[in-house]
Amino acid sequence: MSAPAIGSHDPAxxxxxxRRFLNATELDTxxxxxxxxxxxxxxxxxxxxxxxxxxxxxxxxxxLTPRNLWILMVQTSSIAVMATGMVLIIVMRQIDLSVGSMxxxxxxxxxxxxxxxxxxxxxxxxxxxxxxxVLFALVMGAxxxxxxxxxxxxxxxxxxxxxxxxxxxxxxxAWWVIRGETVAPMxxxxxxxxxxxxxxxxxxxxxxxxxxxxCGGIVAAIITGRQQRRxxxxxxxxIWAETVIGVVGSLVALGATWLVxxxxxxxxxxxxxxxEHNIPIPDGALDASGDAIxxxxxxxxxCVNGLSFETGYAIPVLIAISVGFLMTFLAMRTRFGRYVYAxxxxxxAAELAGVNTKxxxxxxxxxxxxxxxxxxxxxxxxxxxxxxxxxQFNELYVIAAAVIGGTSLxxxxxxxxxxxxxxxxMQSLQSGMTLLNFESAYKDMVVGAVLVTAVWLDQVYRARxx
Amino acid sequence: MKTRFLAAAVGALLLGLSxxxxxxxxxxxxxxxxxxxxxxxxxxEAAIKAVxxxxxxxxxSTDAQGSAQKQAADIEGLITQKVDVILVVAFDSDxxxxxxxxxxxxxxxxxxxxxxxxxxxxxxxTFDNVGVGRLMAKVIQDAKPExxxxxxxxxxxxxxxxxxxxxxxxxxxxxxxxxxIKNVCETFTDGWKPDNAQKNMEQCLTSTxxxxxxxxxxxxxxxxxxxxxxDAQGLAGSVPVSxxxxxxxxxxxxxxxxxxxSVWKDSRALGKAAGEAAVAIAGGADPASxxxxxxxxxxxxxxxxxxxxxxxxxxxxDTLNEVIDAGWISKAEACAGVKAGAVKACD
Numbered sequence: 001m002s003a004p005a006i007g008s009h010d011p012a013x014x015x016x017x018x019r020r021f022l023n024a025t026e027l028d029t030x031x032x033x034x035x036x037x038x039x040x041x042x043x044x045x046x047x048x049x050x051x052x053x054x055x056x057x058x059x060x061x062x063x064l065t066p067r068n069l070w071i072l073m074v075q076t077s078s079i080a081v082m083a084t085g086m087v088l089i090i091v092m093r094q095i096d097l098s099v100g101s102m103x104x105x106x107x108x109x110x111x112x113x114x115x116x117x118x119x120x121x122x123x124x125x126x127x128x129x130x131x132x133x134v135l136f137a138l139v140m141g142a143x144x145x146x147x148x149x150x151x152x153x154x155x156x157x158x159x160x161x162x163x164x165x166x167x168x169x170x171x172x173x174a175w176w177v178i179r180g181e182t183v184a185p186m187x188x189x190x191x192x193x194x195x196x197x198x199x200x201x202x203x204x205x206x207x208x209x210x211x212x213x214x215c216g217g218i219v220a221a222i223i224t225g226r227q228q229r230r231x232x233x234x235x236x237x238x239i240w241a242e243t244v245i246g247v248v249g250s251l252v253a254l255g256a257t258w259l260v261x262x263x264x265x266x267x268x269x270x271x272x273x274x275x276e277h278n279i280p281i282p283d284g285a286l287d288a289s290g291d292a293i294x295x296x297x298x299x300x301x302x303c304v305n306g307l308s309f310e311t312g313y314a315i316p317v318l319i320a321i322s323v324g325f326l327m328t329f330l331a332m333r334t335r336f337g338r339y340v341y342a343x344x345x346x347x348x349a350a351e352l353a354g355v356n357t358k359x360x361x362x363x364x365x366x367x368x369x370x371x372x373x374x375x376x377x378x379x380x381x382x383x384x385x386x387x388x389x390x391x392q393f394n395e396l397y398v399i400a401a402a403v404i405g406g407t408s409l410x411x412x413x414x415x416x417x418x419x420x421x422x423x424x425x426m427q428s429l430q431s432g433m434t435l436l437n438f439e440s441a442y443k444d445m446v447v448g449a450v451l452v453t454a455v456w457l458d459q460v461y462r463a464r465x466x
Numbered sequence: 467m468k469t470r471f472l473a474a475a476v477g478a479l480l481l482g483l484s485x486x487x488x489x490x491x492x493x494x495x496x497x498x499x500x501x502x503x504x505x506x507x508x509x510x511e512a513a514i515k516a517v518x519x520x521x522x523x524x525x526x527s528t529d530a531q532g533s534a535q536k537q538a539a540d541i542e543g544l545i546t547q548k549v550d551v552i553l554v555v556a557f558d559s560d561x562x563x564x565x566x567x568x569x570x571x572x573x574x575x576x577x578x579x580x581x582x583x584x585x586x587x588x589x590x591x592t593f594d595n596v597g598v599g600r601l602m603a604k605v606i607q608d609a610k611p612e613x614x615x616x617x618x619x620x621x622x623x624x625x626x627x628x629x630x631x632x633x634x635x636x637x638x639x640x641x642x643x644x645x646x647i648k649n650v651c652e653t654f655t656d657g658w659k660p661d662n663a664q665k666n667m668e669q670c671l672t673s674t675x676x677x678x679x680x681x682x683x684x685x686x687x688x689x690x691x692x693x694x695x696x697d698a699q700g701l702a703g704s705v706p707v708s709x710x711x712x713x714x715x716x717x718x719x720x721x722x723x724x725x726x727x728s729v730w731k732d733s734r735a736l737g738k739a740a741g742e743a744a745v746a747i748a749g750g751a752d753p754a755s756x757x758x759x760x761x762x763x764x765x766x767x768x769x770x771x772x773x774x775x776x777x778x779x780x781x782x783x784d785t786l787n788e789v790i791d792a793g794w795i796s797k798a799e800a801c802a803g804v805k806a807g808a809v810k811a812c813d
Contacts, residue, residue: 053673068672075665124803180506182660182687184715185803197698266676268700379661384697385690385715389659434669440622440654 024241030406030461034421038428045432052436063432066263070311073260074195074382076427077320078375079394083401083419084327085371088337088364090402091344093411094152094159096365098166099372099398102144103391104174106376110137111183111386114190130190137373144170145369149362159365167395174388184385194381195314198269204261207312211257215250222246263311264291267302274307281307316378320420323374328416340364345412400447401426404454426450493550493748494524495741497579498540500557502529506733507555510579513737514553514744521745534558541565545572550748553577553591553740559584575747579740582762584769589753590762591740593731594775595626599633599684601780602708605727606680607638609706612646613679616670618663618692620684622654625766630684630710650674655688664691671699680706686716686728693724712781714795721786721804721812730789731778739774786811 022029042064050061058064082099089096110133118129148166152159185191192200202210222242229236237245265273270293274281284294284303292306331337343350343357351357375394380386405422407414426447433443495518499507511527518525528544530537534557544552545568552574556562559581566576566585576588583590606615617634620627641647651670655663663683671678676699683689689709696702702724709716712730719725743756753759753772762773781789790797790811801812 049673055673055675062673065672071668071672075668182690182713182715184690184718196694197700266699266701268704269698270700272700382694383661383664383691384694385660387660387687387690389657389687390661392657392659431665431669434653434666435673437651437653437673440656444656 021241024238025245026237026241027245028415030458031415031418031421033457033461034405034418034425038421038425041425041428041432045428045435049432049435063435066259068431068435070260070263070314072424072427072431073317074314075431076424077195077314077316078378078382079397079401079427080320080420080423081323081371081375081378082368082394082398083405083423084323084416085364085368086398086402087405087407087414087416087419088327088331088340089159089368090399090407090409091411091414092340092361092364093344093347094361094364095399096148096159096163096368097395097399098148098163098170099368100391100394100396101167101170101174102141102369102372103376103379103394104388105144105170105177106137106140106373107380107386107390108174108177108183108388109140110376111186111380112178114187115183115185119187125188127189129187130193133187133190134193134377137377138370141369141371141373141376142366143369145372146362146366148369149365152365153358153361171388171392178386178388180388182385182387186381186384186386190377191381191384192315193319193377194379194383195316196382196384198263198265198309198311199273200316200381201260201312201314202318203312204310205312207257207261210313210318211253214253218246218249218253257313260313260317261310265309265311267291267293267300270307270309271300273309279307316382319374319378323371324416324420331416336360336363341412397423397426400451404451406458408458422454492523493745494526494547495551495553495744495748496525496544496547496549497527497553498537498544498555499527499529500537500555500581501532510733510737513734514741517738517741518745523745523748530557532557534561537562538565541569545569545574549574551575551577551744553579553744554581554583554588555579556581556583575744575753577740577744577747578771580736582765582771584765584767584771586769586771588771589743589747589756589759590771590773591736591743592773592775593736593778595629596633596636596764597775598710598729598731598778599630600637601633601729601778602630602682602684602710602727603634603637605780605782606682606706606708607641607647609726610680612641614648614650614674614677616651616667616678616681617649617653618666618681618683618688619652619654620658620688621656624658627654627658627684634682650678658685658687660687660691662691663688664695667692667695668698671695671701676701678705682708685709686711686713686725689716689719689725689728693719697724710778712789712794714799717781717786717789717795717800718802720781720783721801721809723783723808726782728781729778730781730794731776732792732794734792736776739776743774783809783811 043059045063046057046059046061048061049055049063050057050059053062054060055062056065062068086096113136114129114133118132122129148162151157151162194200222245226236281293281295281300284296284306286296286301287303290302290304292303292308293300294303294306339355339360343355343360347357379390401423402414402419404425405418407419429447429450430443433446497511497514515525526549528540530540537557541552552569554562554576556578562583563585566583566588569576570587576585578588578590580592619631638647642649653666655666681692683692686709689707692707693702696705706726708727709725710729712728716725716728720728746756747753758774759772760775761770763770779788786800786809789795790800804812806813
């Protein structure tokens with residue numbers, strides 16, 4: 001490629017610049033496209049909501065506010081966790097339609113266990129309840145997922161059929177466990193997993209610590225990456241490209257942290273917390289624009305310089321991010337992951353090369369079951385109750401998230417971060433349209449259309465890349 | 467031991483194979499359920515069966531398993547068996563009309579139970595669904611006569627969601643028109659799902675900056691999502707919330723004060739009323755002459771039918787004893803976590 005002349009303004013050379021930047025940074029252009037689409041959607045919602053009802057958002061609406069983005073992240077986490085597993089399943093040329101019903105089954109079981117089992121046996125509020133409940137759910141998820149996997153791998157029943165059967169059967173089981181009742185309330189510590197409200201987050205201090213750790217991690221990853229490339233005589237990225245990646249990555253981590261740390265606790269929550277923990281509330285005058293609380297006479301009012309708390313990262317969001325990292329590591333850096341992609345790319349060749357594809361299938365479905373259990377924990381904790389309807393239709397959203405994120409149904413192709421972005425994109429559309437009071441019929445139409453459009457764009461993109 | 471078991475097994479088999487006993491004096495009353503996969507219908511069946519058997523009549527039931535075709539075949543089978551009365555919980559209230567006509571032609575008396583079937587010859591036994599909406603709105607309006615209201619409606623595809631909202635707006639119309647009550651959020655909830663209701667409520671609180679004074683939620687499941695969303699903002703307990711169904715978790719919330727009202731339709735009362743009507747009709751009574759029968763024509767097609775409309779109960783903190791006394795929920799379940807002296811029914 002010839003270097004463009006400095007100061008030249010013809011479009012071809014600018015395209016050359018962009019291409020040179022992308023080549024040097026080795027960034028996934030598809031991912032950049034998704035991030036771009038996400039930002040456009042967010043800005044659009046903020047502007048539109050601002051027209052309807054002015055707010056404090058970046059463009060004068062109520063979408064791009066710390067509060068809404070914080071809630072958006074929490075709302076996304078359950079689907080996001082499952083989508084990371086679905087990527088690997090689809091990469092293996094399989095499908096799991098049973099995740100929604102499985103979530104329902106695990107959710108009601110773990111709810112039943114807490115309310116009717118552990119609560120009466122250990123005493124409500126016993127500190128071991130949440131630990132037992134979490135372990136129970138994870139083991140149950142692994143078992144159910146393993147069952148799916150064994151049926152698919154060893155009895156050679158197509159995964160579509162096994163999990164379609166699961167979709168129906170697990171919802172029946174879920175109904176059978178609690179007979180259509182709603183089980184509530186969940187254990188107080190367990191509830192924190194759901195991130196419902198500011199108390200279920202880690203606060204600004206630990207959020208900043210995490211942010212700095214993340215920045216350190218990014219720098220360390222870049223340095224070790226360079227060393228590895230040098231060791232194996234791979235071409236190195238130019239230093240400026242490494243710097244850009246490091247700076248942008250760190251800015252994203254710091255920015256996200258700044259965002260979640262700018263979401264103040266609701267005044268009523270501060271009031272309750274202060275009363276429970278005997279924290280004095282300072283005197284001050286009423287100012288409805290403030291996020292703090294003050295004592296004015298014998299009344300508690302909103303004010304600017306009073307008692308206030310910032311929220312920080314919600315626990316389910318941290319769970320989803322950790323799952324994302326672990327799964328990425330598993331997919332990119334382990335033999336297990338390489339086998340999965342190899343099998344997905346060409347099952348016969350992988351088998352001939354000595355990959356035990358049957359065992360691999362069982363493992364991947366077991367992993368999916370565990371991830372479904374994690375989502376079941378998040379969903380029940382967030383709703384503070386367990387019902388049959390939790391998880392219903394989740395399989396559709398999970399598969400859609402993976403596919404929007406660039407996972408190919410033909411197998412062999414798909415990334416974890418793509419699925420996470422896909423989940424965030426879909427939830428953004430839904431939350432945004434709810435914020436604008438769209439009728440739910442329109443929401444369904446838009447989400448469906450976006451799914452199909454995303455796959456079409458993907459086809460066009462892949463065809464051009466060839 | 468082994469032989470006794472065998473004998474018992476053979477006996478059971480013989481009993482199962484033996485022809486139905488001849489109906490001497492008793493009539494046969496049948497129920498065609500749309501699906502038996504929901505908890506509540508079992509309660510209804512027990513209530514109907516008790517009334518029917520106490521009157522010396524015979525009770526049979528069929529389960530359409532959520533299929534309109536299966537339900538039509540079920541009813542055909544019941545007509546062939548020459549039952550006297552069929553109570554139908556229609557899966558599809560239009561598709562079932564030919565079956566109703568065929569039954570009437572064969573001299574079988576028909577009742578539509580809980581779900582309206584617009585056949586002028588059938589007696590409709592149900593709770594007053596518009597009344598449920600009215601009752602919900604009334605309790606919430608009493609608790610919060612003015613302010614910003616959020617409306618969390620049920621699934622857009624379910625006519626009951628619209629019936630309910632009809633009753634709700636009927637009560638609140640004057641206050642909405644005069645501006646005393648402001649409708650700040652109104653949204654359907656896909657599949658009546660609690661987690662969707664939670665998301666909708668979160669979005670409502672975000673868009674209004676927590677300025678919501680009361681929430682009318684069309685059922686208890688969705689109320690659980692609404693209360694969770696309110697709880698995250700420290701508002702649970704100070705914002706009135708409605709619901710219906712008498713869910714155990716919801717009744718507990720009523721006792722705890724985070725939900726204001728759960729409108730309760732006692733399915734045993736409904737089963738009892740329907741059972742009694744069926745027994746009377748089987749004995750030759752004219753449906754129009756039964757006690758409590760009114761004319762009903764608010765269906766889609768406006769067909770006038772005879773109807774028994776039961777009034778639901780509004781369960782609030784003050785009337786919580788009604789569900790406990792009726793044995794619907796145990797005191798321990800209803801009052802879990804309630805502080806002494808807070809609720810009369812719990813002390």
